[in-house]
Amino acid sequence: MTSSLLLTNGYVHSVSEPYANALHIDHGVVAWLGADDTAQQMVAATTTGPVATHDVQHMLVTPAFVDGFSNHKLAPDDSRITLSSVTPAPQAVFYAPVDEVAEDADGMYVPVEQLDQLPAIVAQVKPPTQLLIGSTGPEDIVRILAALEQQPNAALMRCRHRVLMNHSLTDQHVERLVKLHASVTLVPDVQDGRPVFYAPTAALISGGVHVATGSGSWSGSMWDILTALIEHPDESQRVSTRAAFNTMSRDGVRVLPSKIAQANMTAGQVAVGSPADLNIWRAGQLGVQVPDVRAAHWSTDKRAGTALLPILSSSEPAPELVRTVRNGQMS
Secondary structure (H helix, E strand, O other), X not given: OOOEEEEEOOEEOOOOOOXXXXXXXXXXXXXXXXXXHHHHHHHHHHOOOOOEEEXXXXXXXXXXXXXXXXXXXXXOOOOEEEEEXXXXXXXXXXXXXXXXXXXXXXXEEEOHHHHHHHHHHHHHOXXXXXXXXXXXXXXXXXXXXXXXXXXXXXXXXXXXOEXXXXXXXXXXXXXXXXXXXXXXEEOOEEEOOEEEOOOOHHHHHHHOOOEXXXXXXOOOOHHHHHHHHHOOXXXXXXXXXXXXXXXXXXXXXXXXXXXXXXXXXXOOOOOOOOEOOEEEEEOOOEEOOOOOHHHOOOOOXXXXXXXXXXXXXXXXXXXXXXXXXXXXXXX
């Protein structure tokens, strides 16, 4: 087991260092990002002891996925580093059902079937306990918002409740979610063997709601989930690949219970000081993809100054996971 790893000759998806094609990991943390031609010199100047060097052969290096809600546990060599779940599991953020006593729970789960109990639950819950609340339609969100509005603003800011959903919302719903400091976790339906989103993703993000994405019952590639966001059936609600990726990486961390989110503020990204939990992908074209897939354009020219991601399409194979790095260790 090595404590120091240097990855070279890749495309590193780093917003802070969009030109990077090499990165150095030391003791489980990203220690340096930069260009191949200076990598060896920089590492030699700052590191003592052996350094394992791995040429990633022009593949894409990204942060590991953060699954906002899943019915499936993590598997060996999973592309996800963590997930939210209503059943306890290793590396899961556990939301205990309201009718269960679980001392190890990170939050409390209120399914749609128990929304009639939500006002009483909200009245009793103590900050910073976070509720994960199911919603299946606009009538449910009205009940949820009304119940949350009974909690003082200071408590709402500390709890930062989450709504689990995939349905239409009005602009007023979005505004009230922001006012109540609530986030949304989108979980797709699966139709004809593909994940599909109906919630107004673009409106939620542009309106200031923190949005995470979960896989739910989907057991295929996480990239298929992100493809469904950029190919939203409502063209006005399509988002860029970068925005979609954020919902299952950086923003997926931000919606977690306060104690967990604060302890992992640098997770879900590739930056100096962030945890070295990475995925290495073999992808087709890399570039910058605009929300409307009909007008998508891409370039592998790094002079654009934007961190690259795969060009996604439901008509093309998803990127292939080749290797993972967890806590600085390559598998």
